[in-house]
Amino acid sequence: MELTEEQAAVRDVVREFAGEEIRPTALEADETQAFPEDVWDGLAELDLTGLTVPEEYGGYDAHPVTAAVVNEEVAYGMLAVATALSVHSLATSCIAEFGSENQRERWLPEMAEGRPVGAFALSEPHAGSNPAEMSTVARRDGDEYVIDGEKQWITNGRRAGVYVLFAKTDRDDPSSVTQFLVPGDVDGLTVGEKEDKLGLRASDTTSLTFDDVRIPAENRLTEEGKGLSAAFHILTGGRIAIAAQSVGLARCALDEATAYSREREQFGGPISDIQTIRHKLAEMATRTRAARLLTRDAARKRAAGDAALEASMAKYFASEAAMFATNEAVQIHGGYGYVTEGEVERLYRDAKITEIYEGTTEIQKTVIARELLE
Numbered sequence: 001m002e003l004t005e006e007q008a009a010v011r012d013v014v015r016e017f018a019g020e021e022i023r024p025t026a027l028e029a030d031e032t033q034a035f036p037e038d039v040w041d042g043l044a045e046l047d048l049t050g051l052t053v054p055e056e057y058g059g060y061d062a063h064p065v066t067a068a069v070v071n072e073e074v075a076y077g078m079l080a081v082a083t084a085l086s087v088h089s090l091a092t093s094c095i096a097e098f099g100s101e102n103q104r105e106r107w108l109p110e111m112a113e114g115r116p117v118g119a120f121a122l123s124e125p126h127a128g129s130n131p132a133e134m135s136t137v138a139r140r141d142g143d144e145y146v147i148d149g150e151k152q153w154i155t156n157g158r159r160a161g162v163y164v165l166f167a168k169t170d171r172d173d174p175s176s177v178t179q180f181l182v183p184g185d186v187d188g189l190t191v192g193e194k195e196d197k198l199g200l201r202a203s204d205t206t207s208l209t210f211d212d213v214r215i216p217a218e219n220r221l222t223e224e225g226k227g228l229s230a231a232f233h234i235l236t237g238g239r240i241a242i243a244a245q246s247v248g249l250a251r252c253a254l255d256e257a258t259a260y261s262r263e264r265e266q267f268g269g270p271i272s273d274i275q276t277i278r279h280k281l282a283e284m285a286t287r288t289r290a291a292r293l294l295t296r297d298a299a300r301k302r303a304a305g306d307a308a309l310e311a312s313m314a315k316y317f318a319s320e321a322a323m324f325a326t327n328e329a330v331q332i333h334g335g336y337g338y339v340t341e342g343e344v345e346r347l348y349r350d351a352k353i354t355e356i357y358e359g360t361t362e363i364q365k366t367v368i369a370r371e372l373l374e
């Protein structure tokens with residue numbers, strides 16, 4: 001649990017930014033479904049858009065525990081912003097780990113400064129939990145690849161200037177998935193309308209349609225057929241980020257519920273005097289803390305090597321803790337928890353997605369069981 005001095009200093013800076021600049025915009029961003037671009041620019045000024053960019057390309061190159069701390073604090077402010085940041089970081093991680101020197105120099109310094117925003121395009125309308133069933137194809141044609149297909153649920157879809165794209169080089173071969181870099185301004189790419197979602201409403205989630213999109217062969221990030229293993233490797237870090245964001249949400253719900261329980265009076269005293277309410281708070285606090293311990297443990301393992309098991313455990317547990325804590329926070333607020341002026345209603349709607357994206361809870365359990373049994 002102990003953070004280094006540097007990590008604690010980063011936490012304090014990001015906590016202040018989340019409290020002063022992110023959280024006050026959350027209600028309006030949720031209502032209007034507009035991503036707060038000023039907040040993004042503020043994250044860039046704090047070097048956080050370069051979280052996973054190596055220092056030689058102008059990034060912060062954060063230790064995984066530091067990255068988890070940042071994700072927790074930003075999500076405390078607003079999950080939609082934390083999600084946009086973690087997906088941008090997935091894209092910069094892919095370029096940093098798999099890109100050529102030219103690709104790194106071309107994209108990473110600018111992305112570290114916040115723009116272009118990056119996106120990670122793996123899921124498709126008919127291929128979510130099993131991306132090997134994807135049907136997007138990148139056919140080699142001389143010095144180019146020609147891409148046809150459709151991606152679904154792409155975070156930062158409209159905001160992005162560059163997409164890390166996964167496509168098969170052979171339509172009939174599930175093992176031919178390959179990773180590419182597609183600039184946002186290529187001919188033949190159509191970005192769909194923003195999805196109208198239950199929560200995470202300020203986040204920009206869209207489809208992407210590729211119709212005869214031509215990119216130079218040098219935009220390939222991995223060797224042909226190495227795309228899926230690259231995606232899973234990067235998603236281990238992504239799952240730790242979502243776990244940390246879930247901790248941030250749960251903590252925010254706990255703080256709101258604790259404060260409200262002190263203020264709200266029924267039966268002649270604050271509801272915080274009622275043992276049932278006290279037990280709810282105790283359980284929220286315990287699950288939140290346990291989720292943070294699992295998340296930081298996974299981050300430490302990630303720094304030392306592979307952490308697929310720990311990342312799945314952390315994401316599974318922390319996302320359920322976020323659902324539990326936000327549900328209890330609504331309950332503790334009674335009717336006031338059910339209306340949109342209060343914050344806990346948004347937290348409750350936002351929390352659900354943590355159990356779905358970057359691998360559903362069922363998929364996390366499948367990974368955990370596989371690691372145990374094989």
Ligand SMILES: Cc1cc2nc3c(=O)[nH]c(=O)nc-3n(C[C@H](O)[C@H](O)[C@H](O)COP(=O)(O)OP(=O)(O)OC[C@H]3O[C@@H](n4cnc5c(N)ncnc54)[C@H](O)[C@@H]3O)c2cc1C
Binds near residue numbers: 128363
């Ligand atoms: C808001 C949002 C943002 C997203 N952002 C991105 C993004 O930036 N990039 C990206 O590539 N994707 C993104 N996704 C996609 C997300 O990762 C997928 O939705 C998720 O992986 C689940 O895939 P699916 O929706 O196709 O569900 P399905 O795979 O169809 O699953 C449906 C249900 O079946 C269960 N199921 C499926 N297979 C199994 C199995 N083998 N064992 C047990 N249960 C199983 C699932 O757990 C689930 O409950 C986003 C999704 C949302 C909603």
